Amino acid sequence: MDATKLIPDNVSKFDNVYDVLKERGFIEQSTDEEKVRELLKNEKVKFYIGFDPTADCLHVGHFMQVIIMMYMQKFGHTPVVLIGGGTGMVGDPSGKTSMRKVMDIETIEHNCEEFKKLFDQFIDFDDEWKYEGNEGVFVPGHQNREPLPGKAVSVNNARWLRPLNYIEFIREIGSQFNVNNMLRAECFKQRMEREGGLTLFELNYMLMQSYDFMVMARDLGVKVQFGGNDQWSNIIGGVDLTRKMTGKDVYGMTFSLLTNSEGKKMGKTEKGALWLRADKTSPFEFFQYWRNVPDADVNKCLRMLTFLPMEEVERLSALEGAELNKAKEILAFEVTKLVHGEEEARKALEGARAAFGQGTDWSNVPLTEVPAAEFEGEGMGLINLLKTLKLVQNTSDGFRTVEQGGVTVAGEKVTDPKMKVTRDMFDEEGVLLIQKGKKKFMRVKLA
Numbered sequence: 001m002d003a004t005k006l007i008p009d010n011v012s013k014f015d016n017v018y019d020v021l022k023e024r025g026f027i028e029q030s031t032d033e034e035k036v037r038e039l040l041k042n043e044k045v046k047f048y049i050g051f052d053p054t055a056d057c058l059h060v061g062h063f064m065q066v067i068i069m070m071y072m073q074k075f076g077h078t079p080v081v082l083i084g085g086g087t088g089m090v091g092d093p094s095g096k097t098s099m100r101k102v103m104d105i106e107t108i109e110h111n112c113e114e115f116k117k118l119f120d121q122f123i124d125f126d127d128e129w130k131y132e133g134n135e136g137v138f139v140p141g142h143q144n145r146e147p148l149p150g151k152a153v154s155v156n157n158a159r160w161l162r163p164l165n166y167i168e169f170i171r172e173i174g175s176q177f178n179v180n181n182m183l184r185a186e187c188f189k190q191r192m193e194r195e196g197g198l199t200l201f202e203l204n205y206m207l208m209q210s211y212d213f214m215v216m217a218r219d220l221g222v223k224v225q226f227g228g229n230d231q232w233s234n235i236i237g238g239v240d241l242t243r244k245m246t247g248k249d250v251y252g253m254t255f256s257l258l259t260n261s262e263g264k265k266m267g268k269t270e271k272g273a274l275w276l277r278a279d280k281t282s283p284f285e286f287f288q289y290w291r292n293v294p295d296a297d298v299n300k301c302l303r304m305l306t307f308l309p310m311e312e313v314e315r316l317s318a319l320e321g322a323e324l325n326k327a328k329e330i331l332a333f334e335v336t337k338l339v340h341g342e343e344e345a346r347k348a349l350e351g352a353r354a355a356f357g358q359g360t361d362w363s364n365v366p367l368t369e370v371p372a373a374e375f376e377g378e379g380m381g382l383i384n385l386l387k388t389l390k391l392v393q394n395t396s397d398g399f400r401t402v403e404q405g406g407v408t409v410a411g412e413k414v415t416d417p418k419m420k421v422t423r424d425m426f427d428e429e430g431v432l433l434i435q436k437g438k439k440k441f442m443r444v445k446l447a
Helices: 017-023 032-042 058-073 105-122 167-170 180-182 184-193 200-220 229-246 284-289 295-305 310-317 322-339 342-355 382-387 395-403
Strands: 027-032 046-051 078-083 132-133 142-143 153-156 220-227 251-255 366-369 407-409 413-415 429-435 440-446
Touching: 017 027, 017 032, 027 142, 027 229, 032 220, 032 251, 046 058, 046 200, 058 078, 058 105, 058 220, 058 251, 058 295, 078 105, 078 220, 078 284, 105 153, 142 200, 180 184, 180 200, 200 220, 200 229, 220 229, 229 251, 284 322, 284 342, 295 310, 295 322, 310 322, 322 342, 366 382, 382 395, 382 407, 382 429
Parallel strands: 046 078, 046 220, 078 153, 220 251, 366 440
Antiparallel strands: 027 251, 132 142, 407 413, 407 429, 429 440
16 A cells, blocks of 8 residues: 555645654654654654564554554655564563463464555555575674665564574673663563562563664664654663664654543454454444544544544534534544445445434444354344354343343344344344444344
8 A cells, every 4th residue: 555645645734744743643752852853854764663463463553553654654754664573472561461472483473474464555565675684693684775765664573583692692782781770661660560570581572672673773774763652661772772782873752552531542342452354353343433432532533543634633523412423433434444445434334324323224234144043943042142243241241231221133122131032033134133232233144
């Protein structure tokens, strides 16, 4: 995808991407704000953002970082997408209350490949560019050539982390870190204060991420590292290490995490994370999440997750009452269009309007097939059906939801949790509409 075409030229009145990101509310901290601003104004720089492959799919928390890379590419800078095939073997303890599950190399490699496929949807890459060489602390790597103008590049830190000799690494890199300073870092505090504490294994993560920055500054000419606010200590470690080991001045900048007005991370659903792949979170579910954000979060989501010009963001955010629902619909459509394409966004919009009584086309409401035999005779218990559809977490949750009047079957509210769903409740096409609360809809089709 070409970010230069996707982001309209009138997205901002500013011509320095630093000011654009500031205007949209992304920037939280910079190691040297004035120097970073001047750098981004006067040079076209290589910058990097790291992504550890903790799953086989990106979620909406990653999407914030993707959007930042798209802005940077739009304004002529070169994104270096770092996929953490090396750091992923340890796991970042930043802000975590317990140690991450350790993954085997096969899982990590698979996840890295899946990440790259998703990045290709949003970022325009120079796929002929390569990082070559690097056989440890004393044998630097190099790029085969400079990236093509306007293109991004992707690297995997497994290339320089996995070949490391541990004694050489600790002697050359570990000797540059003061443990007392490391333990005062905000990213470790939660773990240090809880039972179990922090393992030496995890403590190495800061060294590894700092080493990443140094390697890329030395071998590729990367000048800036971006990350979420929880990465501040790791980024500072990289800035300091790069200066000590190479004499180069590099910079770091952190961005707001995607949180709601109560300070809680957005992108969590009853089924887990809000994923960027249709087989893990359907376009309809994705659309519905943004259509239903609290009123207080509309402005932030429009600013950070869409490329609407700021004038339009402010106009939509200023709407009140029922009119604000139009802003939410636009928000949901724009974000879904970015992630799943305009056709899927249109289908999700039509499905949502049908579900809320503004249309008649139900075909885009999520559908689950269930064997017809389940509904013959006495039929299938409503609670079991709700669990099958993942509309409730367990039997007690199902009983509570039904007794509180939170379930509607074929347009009729149900209050008896022992109700049976039978074949005659389905329409001529073998479809039955189930609604939970005001906002969740599911079609059941006889298979």
